Amino acid sequence: MLEEQLLQRSENKCELCQSGETLKLYAVPPQSANNVDNCIIVCDTCLSQIEKNKETEKNHWRCLTTSMWSELAAVQVVSWRMLNRLSTEGWAVDNLDMMYLDDETLAWAKAAAEDENDEIIEIHKDCNGSPLLAGDSIVLTKSLDVKGSTLNAKLGTVVKNIRLVENNTDQIEGKIEGQVIVILTKYVRKQG
Template identity: 45%
Template sequence: MHASIMSRADGKCELCQNIESLQVYPIPESPDLSANCAVLLCDKCLQQISGGADLDANHFTCLNQSMWSTTPAVQALSYRLLHLFSSESWAQDAIDMLYLEEDTLAWAQRGIVHNVEATLDANGAVLRAGDSVTIIKDLDVKGANFTAKRGTPVRNIGLSDNPLHIEGKVNGQRIVIIAAYTKKN
């Protein structure tokens, strides 16, 4: 599978075109486990997508190019990532221009978390993916053996399927945080 994806991608990250530290990434919520449902990513893209590094909107402006790929797996992943950055004007513009075949669109949408309710901070401000917040109460982090201290900034938050929770990186670890214990910056 790796060889066929490497050949299809011409030895480049299928998102940002980087040629170093390439790995196959099977796209979650895919119809199957074939090479048609995986993409070749550089380490920088992979770390950000998998939550190992903070999302960098500037890096992912490359989606303006990758979304036009003829490979459905690249299209689906680009669509999902554009939705993560939908608060950015460039991403919203790209979403408005993007056309996907019906089956590719359905696949892409399966991987997007849709909150029925808005995620709100302690003051009732609506939180969006990519926002920065500050923790307003000391929080014991289960399973991580540390306390997230009051006043700790959390950048590039992610939303979860539960509108009461957000995800963010504290002390180098990605954790789930109760949104009501944060304040939007």
């Protein structure tokens, strides 16, 4: 039986958080037939949050720091999806940046995210790849001429309390010399 094989593989522990409490089979969507390669064993806590039956407990998912390195593609897929869901957390973004999925596994992870209407949240990043959040302070890494103005924002200018431009991760807004301007993220470095 499939569930018995998975319990043996997982040593009777959740393949995400290692809990031994109330384990269940989870068929990682999308798939045409359940098998050892596309199913995992998870605890009730993980399952209820994966399926969005309970509010996501952010600290519970710190277990992904370990499970994302699993050799099992199904565990990698669920880890990737949950890290994307938690992409407002700095530690989750850091893990996503480190995580490597082969093309086939990444396509699987993205396919179900689209099927479930989960948004894969795009993250604003500075020139070094560090995540930018609303309210951060940044430093310009290039002198910039501001279109429609005589203003020239000099290299090294600090811009405090930035705003993120919705639907465009390449742009942020910031105030320089009292004027709100749009700045390309490739020309900024997060301060601090």
